[in-house]
Structure formats: structure tokens, C-alpha cells
Amino acid sequence: xxxxxxxxxxxxxxxxxxxxxxxxxxxxxxxxxxxxxxxxxxxxxxxxxxxxxxxxxxxxxxxxxxxxxxxxxxxxxxxxxxxxxxxxxxxxxxxxxxxxxxxxxxxxxxxxxxxxxxxxxxxxxxxxxxxxxxxxxxxxxxxxxxxxxxxxxxxxxxxxxxxxxxxxxxxxxxxxxxxxxxxxxxxxxxxxxxxxxxxxxxxxxxxxxxxxxxxxxxxxxxxxxxxxxxxxxxxxxxxxxxxxxxxxxxxxxxxxxxxxxxxxxxxxxxxxxxxxxxxxxxxxxxxxxxxxxxxxxxxxxxxxxxxxxxxxxxxxxxxxxxxxxxxxxxxxxxxxxxxxxxxxxxxxxxxxxxxxxxxxxxxxxxxxxxxxxxxxxxxxxxxxxxxxxxxxxxxxxxxxxxxxxxxxxxxxxxxxxx
Amino acid sequence: xxxxxxxxxxxxxxxxxxxxxxxxxxxxxxxxxxxxxxxxxxxxxxxxxxxxxxxxxxxxxxxxxxxxxxxxxxxxxxxxxxxxxxxxxxxxxxxxxxxxxxxxxxxxxxxxxxxxxxxxxxxxxxxxxxxxxxxxxxxxxxxxxxxxxxxxxxxxxxxxxxxxxxxxxxxxxxxxxxxxxxxxxxxxxxxxxxxxxxxxxxxxxxxxxxxxxxxxxxxxxxxxxxxxxxxxxxxxxxxxxxxxxxxxxxxxxxxxxxxxxxxxxxxxxxxxxxxxxxxxxxxxxxxxxxxxxxxxxxxxxxxxxxxxxxxxxxxxxxxxxxxxxxxxxxxxxxxxxx
Numbered sequence: 001x002x003x004x005x006x007x008x009x010x011x012x013x014x015x016x017x018x019x020x021x022x023x024x025x026x027x028x029x030x031x032x033x034x035x036x037x038x039x040x041x042x043x044x045x046x047x048x049x050x051x052x053x054x055x056x057x058x059x060x061x062x063x064x065x066x067x068x069x070x071x072x073x074x075x076x077x078x079x080x081x082x083x084x085x086x087x088x089x090x091x092x093x094x095x096x097x098x099x100x101x102x103x104x105x106x107x108x109x110x111x112x113x114x115x116x117x118x119x120x121x122x123x124x125x126x127x128x129x130x131x132x133x134x135x136x137x138x139x140x141x142x143x144x145x146x147x148x149x150x151x152x153x154x155x156x157x158x159x160x161x162x163x164x165x166x167x168x169x170x171x172x173x174x175x176x177x178x179x180x181x182x183x184x185x186x187x188x189x190x191x192x193x194x195x196x197x198x199x200x201x202x203x204x205x206x207x208x209x210x211x212x213x214x215x216x217x218x219x220x221x222x223x224x225x226x227x228x229x230x231x232x233x234x235x236x237x238x239x240x241x242x243x244x245x246x247x248x249x250x251x252x253x254x255x256x257x258x259x260x261x262x263x264x265x266x267x268x269x270x271x272x273x274x275x276x277x278x279x280x281x282x283x284x285x286x287x288x289x290x291x292x293x294x295x296x297x298x299x300x301x302x303x304x305x306x307x308x309x310x311x312x313x314x315x316x317x318x319x320x321x322x323x324x325x326x327x328x329x330x331x332x333x334x335x336x337x338x339x340x341x342x343x344x345x346x347x348x349x350x351x352x353x354x355x356x357x358x359x360x361x362x363x364x365x366x367x368x369x370x371x372x373x374x375x376x377x378x379x380x381x382x383x384x385x386x387x388x389x390x391x392x393x394x395x396x397x398x399x400x401x402x403x404x405x406x407x408x409x410x411x412x413x414x415x416x417x418x
Numbered sequence: 419x420x421x422x423x424x425x426x427x428x429x430x431x432x433x434x435x436x437x438x439x440x441x442x443x444x445x446x447x448x449x450x451x452x453x454x455x456x457x458x459x460x461x462x463x464x465x466x467x468x469x470x471x472x473x474x475x476x477x478x479x480x481x482x483x484x485x486x487x488x489x490x491x492x493x494x495x496x497x498x499x500x501x502x503x504x505x506x507x508x509x510x511x512x513x514x515x516x517x518x519x520x521x522x523x524x525x526x527x528x529x530x531x532x533x534x535x536x537x538x539x540x541x542x543x544x545x546x547x548x549x550x551x552x553x554x555x556x557x558x559x560x561x562x563x564x565x566x567x568x569x570x571x572x573x574x575x576x577x578x579x580x581x582x583x584x585x586x587x588x589x590x591x592x593x594x595x596x597x598x599x600x601x602x603x604x605x606x607x608x609x610x611x612x613x614x615x616x617x618x619x620x621x622x623x624x625x626x627x628x629x630x631x632x633x634x635x636x637x638x639x640x641x642x643x644x645x646x647x648x649x650x651x652x653x654x655x656x657x658x659x660x661x662x663x664x665x666x667x668x669x670x671x672x673x674x675x676x677x678x679x680x681x682x683x684x685x686x687x688x689x690x691x692x693x694x695x696x697x698x699x700x701x702x703x704x705x706x707x708x709x710x711x712x713x714x715x716x717x718x719x720x721x722x723x724x725x726x727x728x729x730x731x732x733x734x735x736x737x738x739x740x741x742x743x744x745x746x747x748x749x750x751x752x753x754x755x756x
Contacts, residue, residue, distance in 0.1 A: 284471040405630070
């Protein structure tokens with residue numbers, strides 16, 4: 001069975017928690033003790049109906065204050081697919097939360113209140129989805145019951161969004177009218193939306209085509225761990241473990257190891273499930289090579305005729321996430337990129353992106369919490385990378401404050417501007 | 419007496435080997451089965467295994483003194499098997515640790531010792547009894563006493579004693595509301611505390627394990643697994659579990675709507691009557707706070723069918739410790755619990 005990871009973004013007011021509760025409830029993924037629990041709480045609070053949004057409230061602080069602090073993960077399955085939901089709160093710290101929750105999802109659902117249409121928050125969330133390279137976006141126009149199920153309202157919102165989205169790089173956008181509260185067009189088709197010819201939300205989640213989302217062309221294998229058994233029966237075994245970051249590696253392939261540039265041949269591929277003929281994107285594998293080269297964690301194995309870029313001078317879109325301190329240019333941070341660790345400093349902020357207007361603000365020297373901008377960096381060691389939009393694994397990195405240990409920024413590497 | 423799934427070598431001579439009679443996962447070397455990889459549909463379990471193995475290797479590469487918690491419960495058994503596969507054919511590059519309340523099901527301790535011997539891994543036992551004897555904690559008393567909360571002290575003392583900087587746990591996010599918010603790398607200060615409000619953002623597959631001496635990380639490689647995924651892995655790889663996970667007859671009594679097992683550590687109160695029932699355990703923890711469910715599932719296939727049809731969460735059904743309050747797990751986690 002396939003697994004789909006998706007993020008839901010939006011604020012409490014958009015009905016996000018209700019939508020997730022509805023998906024879990026209507027797909028029969030709610031257990032009786034969970035339902036009893038939220039029925040009891042609903043009754044105590046004096047609400048008339050069972051408040052499905054309570055299903056996604058995690059911590060006591062959140063329950064007491066009626067807010068969502070952080071990304072929460074939910075799981076449900078239908079006979080067709082298993083789903084992991086990263087539930088990202090939309091009101092406070094939305095940039096940090098959304099980037100955390102959506103960095104590795106296949107799809108993102110952005111909720112729009114049918115009464116208010118496309119608002120600033122919708123634009124921000126869609127821009128972040130575009131920056132993060134989320135392959136599939138779903139705009140759920142919610143609360144259709146409050147606009148008399150009007151096709152005109154739905155179409156107007158859709159047209160408005162399309163005008164805005166033409167300035168983003170979104171690959172696949174789907175628009176769905178729903179009512180999360182009443183359940184219309186979430187899991188079952190709605191008698192109120194007979195004019196709508198598209199799928200229900202669940203049908204879309206079950207069927208969206210994701211097989212072509214991975215980069216299967218550019219073979220990339222960041223070496224994570226060297227396996228040397230040092231026991232008699234495996235005396236000569238030396239395997240290079242990692243997770244395939246792109247392309248396909250096959251037994252017999254000629255490969256090149258970076259930074260040394262030496263070439264050799266794959267003699268065997270081991271995996272947690274036994275030996276493989278080939279290993280593709282996302283698969284954990286151990287490569288055995290014909291020649292005894294000096295290879296360590298942080299090295300990159302690729303094909304001789306298809307190498308990643310290699311540089312100590314980088315350009316990236318950087319999202320600042322540290323609430324303790326803003327970006328300090330020329331200060332040294334730790335950088336983690338695939339399995340490689342080094343040190344880095346931001347030498348220049350090229351511009352800050354106004355994530356509501358898409359305007360590039362060039363008169364800035366720093367980035368504060370939740371701000372996004374294009375920067376130049378220098379690193380203490382060469383980084384082997386691809387453009388983020390060609391490869392989300394070899395194109396991404398984090399910066400870490402060496403003193404506090406906090407993850408202070410997320411970066412997406414780009415080809416230098418020409 | 420326990421009904422176990424058929425064991426190696428049982429069954430009439432010449433008859434085809436039953437499913438469970440295939441060789442158990444060989445030690446230190448994954449089965450040499452060829453599997454396709456690229457152009458067919460990938461099983462969801464495969465993606466989970468890849469993710470977990472990658473996390474385990476990352477910790478081994480970046481931390482100085484990792485340790486893996488191993489209780490003999492199904493999640494920790496699956497985690498240990500994944501760890502062994504992550505480094506095969508080399509030995510596991512870190513030890514495993516059991517925080518032992520002394521109030522165990524005998525079958526589980528026997529299984530624990532047999533498993534670590536078979537997998538050739540080093541076992542460290544942190545003893546709650548020793549913590550009590552040393553005056554670090556006071557033993558719980560009374561008819562409803564449980565040593566479950568005392569484990570936190572022993573766990574943190576053991577982490578300090580051995581200077582562990584990364585502690586693998588088998589917790590899953592689908593288990594409980596507080597766990598749903600936890601990172602794969604969960605930072606703990608020098609008091610072992612979890613602070614949900616200052617968790618580090620976790621992006622892509624990049625993990626930040628930076629810490630100072632005295633601080634440590636809890637690592638949860640099974641974060642994205644569900645209860646059913648665990649059972650499917652056990653089935654797919656024919657992994658042995660403690661026998662009490664399968665239906666057997668046991669002397670139990672009813673308490674708070676759950677079947678509690680009579681044992682030297684847990685006696686019924688005067689108004690509770692003991693009877694023998696056909697039961698199995700969905701979770702295995704301290705004998706004083708882990709309840710059984712009525713079940714006739716004696717094989718892995720029957721357990722999976724039962725789990726898929728279950729209408730109550732495993733913790734809701736069987737964990738007295740989570741029933742203390744709405745925020746039982748959240749409060750214990752903040753103090754450094756598993």
C-alpha cells in the first residue's frame with residue numbers, strides 16, 4: 001500500500017481542525033475511546049454538536065487556550081493508501097510551523113473561508129508551498145454552506161487565486177468546494193454541490209499521482225555511515241550506507257566519489273531487506289564498490305557524467321526560524337547539508353521577500369524570525385548540491401546556532417542569478 | 419500456560435513448512451532475497467523501514483554514546499531488529515538498556531534475555547529496585563501501587579551514569595496525543611525534561627543533534643509507524659515476540675473496565691474476583707499497569723485481523739497509567755519519562 005504525506009495549513013477559523021477531524025471520522029479512523037473523550041469534552045464545554053476539532057488538540061496548554069502550538073502528526077488509512085497528516089497551525093509562527101510540517105510532504109491543503117475568499121494568509125501559505133517545492137497543492141474552499149453552496153463564489157475565488165498563482169512556481173493546483181463542518185465533499189459527494197464535477201477531497205488524496213515526483217534521473221548518494229564489520233567472517237566487507245537522494249543506482253554502474261573524483265564500479269547493493277539489483281530515491285542502501293577507495297561520511301557518490309554542483313560559495317532562499325536572535329551576517333553558524341556538516345556564514349542578504357506581496361525588499365541587512373530572503377553564503381568546505389527545485393534532498397540545508405544549539409534557519413539552494 | 423504460534427521444526431515430517439516455521443531473521447545478516455526496487459509500486463512499510471534505518475544510522479554516526487531502550491515490548495523488538503539490519507553484517511555499534519521495575523511478566527524477561535543473546539547485543543539493566551534500595555525513590559505502596567512512574571528516576575540516573583547522549587525509544591506518534599507533537603530527535607535538558615514549546619524545527623530529513631554535556635536526545639525512529647504497521651512488520655519478517663502478545667489462558671480480574679493480570683505484584687481488592695479468561699496483551703509494560711484484552715488470536719494473522727478491526731486505541735484499552743488524567747502522558751514526558 002502506498003503512503004501519502006500531506007500538510008494542512010490554515011488557522012483555527014478556517015476550520016482546519018474540523019476538516020482533519022472530519023477526514024478521520026468519516027474514514028472511520030477514530031477509535032471509540034477517542035470519540036468518547038471528545039464527546040465528554042464537548043458536553044462539558046456546552047457545545048451542541050460533537051466538536052471534531054478536539055480530535056487534533058494535543059497538549060493541555062493548547063486545550064486550555066484553544067490554540068495549536070506546534071505541528072502535530074495524524075495517521076489514517078483507507079484500503080487504497082496510508083496517510084500521514086502534518087497539521088500546521090496557521091496563525092502564529094506560521095512560517096516556521098509550515099516549513100517544518102511541509103518540508104517533506106507530497107501535498108499541501110490550504111483552507112480558504114468561502115465568505116472571505118483569498119486573504120493575505122492564503123497568499124503566504126501558497127507562496128511557502130511554492131518555495132518548498134510541494135508537488136501538489138489543494139485549495140479547499142471551506143464553509144460552502146455559509147455561501148448557499150454558490151458556484152459563483154467558488155469560481156470567483158478560483159479565478160482570483162489563479163491570477164495570484166501565476167507568479168509562483170506551483171506544479172499542480174486543485175480546487176475543491178467543501179463544508180468540513182457538515183462533511184460535504186470531504187469523504188462523500190454532496191447533494192448540495194451537484195454543480196461540482198470534480199472529486200471529493202478523500203478521492204483526490206487517494207488518487208493523486210505521485211510516482212513522478214521524485215528525481216529519478218540525477219543519481220545522488222550522500223554517504224552516511226561506513227560499515228566495516230571487523231569480525232572474522234566478514235573481514236573484507238566494506239559498505240557505504242546511506243539513503244538514495246536521487247536517481248537509480250544499479251549493480252555494475254560506474255560511479256564517481258566526491259570530493260576525491262575517483263571512479264569505481266558498484267559490485268553489490270545491500271539493504272535492510274537483503275541484496276538489491278538497484279536502489280532508487282528514498283531507499284536505504286549499502287553500496288559495495290570494486291575498488292578500495294578512501295570514502296567517509298559526507299562524501300557524495302554520483303555518476304561520472306552527471307555530477308552535482310560543487311562550491312563553497314552558495315546562493316539560497318533562507319527562512320529564519322530562531323526566535324532568540326535575528327540573522328547576523330558574517331557570524332559563523334554550523335551548516336548541515338545531506339550528511340555533511342561544516343561551518344558557514346551569510347555574507348550578503350540580497351533581498352527580503354515580502355511574503356504577502358511578493359515584493360523584493362533590497363534595503364535589508366538581516367532576516368528576523370519568520371522572514372524569508374535570498375542570501376549568499378560561504379562554507380568552510382565544499383558542498384555538493386543541486387538546485388532545490390531539481391532535488392529537495394541535495395538542495396536543502398539547515399543552519400544551527402553553535403552556541404544555543406537551536407536550528408535557526410532552513411535553506412533552499414539555488415543556482416546563482418545570471 | 420501459553421499458546422504460542424507454531425515453533426521451528428514443529429509439524430509432521432515431509433509436510434510443507436508452515437508459515438511460521440521459516441527461518442527466523444538471521445542474526446547480523448539480512449535475508450538474501452532479491453527484491454525489485456524501482457519501477458513497481460513500493461509498499462508503505464518499505465518507506466517506513468528506509469526512514470527508520472536512516473535515523474538509526476544518523477545517530478550512530480553523530481553521537482558519542484547512544485543506547486537503545488529495549489523492554490521486550492513489540493515496538494522495541496521491531497526497533498531492535500531494524501537497528502540490527504541497519505548495520506549488518508557488522509555488530510550493533512551501541513548497547514541496549516532495559517529499565518526494569520522488577521514487576522515484570524516472567525515471559526517477557528525470559529524473552530528479553532534470549533533475544534539479546536541471539537542478536538549478539540550488549541544489555542544494560544537499570545533497576546528500579548536498586549533505585550529504591552539506594553533511597554533515590556520511594557516504593558509505591560497500597561493496593562493500587564505501581565512502580566511505573568518511578569522508572570523516570572532510574573532512567574535518568576542510568577543515562578547520567580553511562581553518560582549516554584542519545585537514547586532510542588520505540589514510541590510512536592499515533593499512540594497518544596502528546597506523542598503526536600514530538601520530534602524524531604527530542605531534545606532533553608540536564609533534568610531530562612521535554613519542553614514542547616521550544617522543540618527544534620525538524621526539516622526534510624535533516625536532524626539537529628547538537629547538545630552540551632549533560633544534555634541528551636531521545637530518538638524515536640518509529641515516529642511514523644502505526645500499531646498496524648508494527649504488526650505487519652512482525653508478520654512480514656516472522657519476528658518472535660513475547661508469548662503474552664498471543665491469546666492464552668490467564669487468571670485475571672476486572673478493574674476500571676480492564677482485565678488486570680493477577681501476579682505477585684498485583685492482587686485483587688476484596689470486591690474484585692479472579693477468573694480465568696482467554697486473553698492477550700496489546701502492550702507490554704509494568705505488570706501492575708498493563709491490562710489484557712479478551713482475545714482468541716493465537717497467530718500473527720489473527721492478531722492483525724483483530725488489530726485492523728479494533729475500535730479502541732491500544733493505550734485506551736490497556737494502559738492504566740494513561741488514565742490518570744487527560745494529560746497523563748504529557749506531564750510524565752515533561753519530567754523525562756520515555
